[in-house]
Amino acid sequence: MRVEIWSDIACPWCYIGKARFEKGLEAFAHRDEIEVVHRSFELDPNRAGHDTAPVVDMLAKKYGRTREEARAMEEHVASAARSEGLEYRTEGRDHGNTFDIHRLLHLARARGLQDELLTLAYRANFAEERSVFDPEVLVALAAEAGLDEQEVRRVLADEAAYADEVRADEREAAELGVTGVPFFVFDRRYGVSGGQPAELFTQALEQAWQGRAVTPLGGAAACDADGACEVPAATTESTVH
Numbered sequence: 001m002r003v004e005i006w007s008d009i010a011c012p013w014c015y016i017g018k019a020r021f022e023k024g025l026e027a028f029a030h031r032d033e034i035e036v037v038h039r040s041f042e043l044d045p046n047r048a049g050h051d052t053a054p055v056v057d058m059l060a061k062k063y064g065r066t067r068e069e070a071r072a073m074e075e076h077v078a079s080a081a082r083s084e085g086l087e088y089r090t091e092g093r094d095h096g097n098t099f100d101i102h103r104l105l106h107l108a109r110a111r112g113l114q115d116e117l118l119t120l121a122y123r124a125n126f127a128e129e130r131s132v133f134d135p136e137v138l139v140a141l142a143a144e145a146g147l148d149e150q151e152v153r154r155v156l157a158d159e160a161a162y163a164d165e166v167r168a169d170e171r172e173a174a175e176l177g178v179t180g181v182p183f184f185v186f187d188r189r190y191g192v193s194g195g196q197p198a199e200l201f202t203q204a205l206e207q208a209w210q211g212r213a214v215t216p217l218g219g220a221a222a223c224d225a226d227g228a229c230e231v232p233a234a235t236t237e238s239t240v241h
Contacts, residue, residue: 001034001209006041006173006183009101009132012077012088015122017182017195019084024201030209037109038118040102040169041181044095052096052133080195087127096133099166104142106162107155117145 005021007014025031053061059070074090081088101121108117120141124130130137135156142152155161173183176191184192184201186208192201 001030001187001205002037003034003187003205004037004039004185006039006169006178006185007181008041008043009098009118009121009125010043010095011181012081012126013195014182015088015126016077016081016084016086017184018118018122019086020195020198021182021184021201023084023198024196024205027198027202028205028209030205034205036115038105038114039173040105040166041173041178041183042098042102042166042170043181044097045099045170047097049097049099052094052131055093055095056091058095081126087123089127089129092129093125094131094133098132099163100135100138100156101132102166102169103155103162104138104147104152106165107152108142108145108147111147113146117142117147120145 003021003025005018007018025034025036028034056067056070056074059065059073060067063070063073065073071090078088078090105114105117105121108114121132124137124141125132130141132138132141138156139149139152143149176183176185178191178193180193182193182195184204186192186204190204190208192204196204
């Protein structure tokens with residue numbers, strides 16, 4: 001059975017949702033028979049490729065908040081990440097266009113290394129002091145994932161390389177009605193939106209495996225197509241990027 005996950009490296013709930021899904025998958029009896037494919041979804045596709053800004057500054061400007069309020073918004077997400085055993089820095093992170101990262105993830109998929117690169121990119125973006133919007137950092141991450149450095153440099157230098165694959169993923173997302181990420185599609189029959197708890201992913205996997213309709217799972221945090229990432233009211237009262 002195939003599970004496809006639409007996500008963006010700039011989305012904190014995709015980072016958290018990946019960890020929760022993997023925990024849910026680990027508890028699934030048929031986990032070794034599941035193929036996981038990561039699909040592209042850009043939260044800020046209109047941002048220029050080299051236009052980056054500190055995350056806290058971006059949040060303050062986007063929502064008309066003070067920097068202190070923006071930091072508090074980040075702390076809400078950081079708390080959720082840390083509850084999953086994930087590191088999360090609230091200062092010193094950049095926000096920018098993720099198209100090149102998605103192109104490299106398609107290269108990585110072609111080489112059987114997609115999950116390795118995605119895991120490293122999430123860690124660099126949310127936990128480490130490395131900007132994934134720096135081409136040299138991307139090259140280093142890709143090489144660390146096992147990709148050939150020269151091939152990676154060729155792909156980054158050629159703006160058309162894997163661009164069609166990224167756009168195809170985004171068209172499919174639109175056709176499926178995906179308006180926020182992470183979004184999980186089970187065997188092209190059932191969809192689950194947001195960073196659900198691990199046990200609900202296990203439940204969804206079991207239902208999809210048995211051919212039953214997955215119960216719609218609402219109320220989980222997700223990032224929408226405008227780049228806004230919400231924390232459910234049951235978790236906190238604030239909205240974050």
